[in-house]
């Protein structure tokens with residue numbers, strides 16, 4: 287069930303549905319997706335639950351947007367509960383269109399707009415400038431909002447969605463490119479139950495959940511030093527409340543490198559000594575080519591030589 291790439295002849299992938307979401311676009315990037323069953327779900331959490339219950343091989347979930355930042359629902363759901371593992375990532379360029387129900391022909395007629403809260407956050411200023419009287423109606427996804435316009439009993443005037451869902455369902459597009467920032471990208475991750483870690487490619491990421499230890503002044507500095515002193519670059523770091531009272535936080539971190547590389551495994555050991563409840567969420571190939579610049583002293587060769595040197599000393603002295 288967990289070895290997404292090898293074991294399942296016909297995998298089942300859970301995702302935020304219905305068809306036409308950006309999450310589905312991310313799933314379509316997975317090799318072999320054409321021979322998989324897609325299981326649409328009403329939320330990120332519902333998709334992850336399908337994996338935890340063994341009803342899906344893996345779930346595709348958004349984790350980070352270049353405008354809005356981390357997707358809290360995903361960060362929290364994978365940090366807690368039954369352990370899960372990220373096996374790959376996918377990047378989807380984001381652009382939005384405004385579709386309208388029959389009878390609406392001008393922006394000034396729009397009194398309500400439905401979409402996913404993350405999409406709304408990316409189009410907020412456009413909406414303020416162009417449809418100042420429009421109320422935001424939250425939807426479970428952009429595609430769900432757009433498809434709602436086909437319903438005879440639709441209660442809102444417009445929806446914000448991907449251009450594809452509008453085109454595939456012949457919806458009335460009143461305005462294209464309604465996003466506040468052009469060139470936005472959302473990063474998605476494919477999550478399964480823990481299994482084999484994908485092999486090292488030299489261009490990998492490792493995702494971690496690092497709880498802040500109590501009664502440890504300078505804990506964040508000590509945590510960051512585990513990465514810095516081994517030349518491990520961080521590509522994302524966010525703090526999230528644990529939900530267990532004010533002042534209790536964990537850090538959600540993406541780092542360049544793979545657990546099978548010595549500088550990363552050494553950093554993980556250092557982190558475990560500081561905060562034993564650390565959660566490893568996987569090492570997987572980066573969607574874009576990374577060229578980690580960690581220095582000769584953090585290379586595999588340097589670690590190998592150093593290990594051999596210490597082993598030699600231990601042999602001579604009878605153990606240090």
Ligand SMILES: O=C(O)C(=O)C[C@]1(C(=O)O)C=C[C@@H](O)C=C1
Nearest residue numbers: 307308309348402404427428472
């Ligand atoms: O509603 C969708 O289409 C989704 O796939 C969800 C989602 C998100 O959660 O960020 C994905 C990408 C966009 O940034 C907006 C919405």
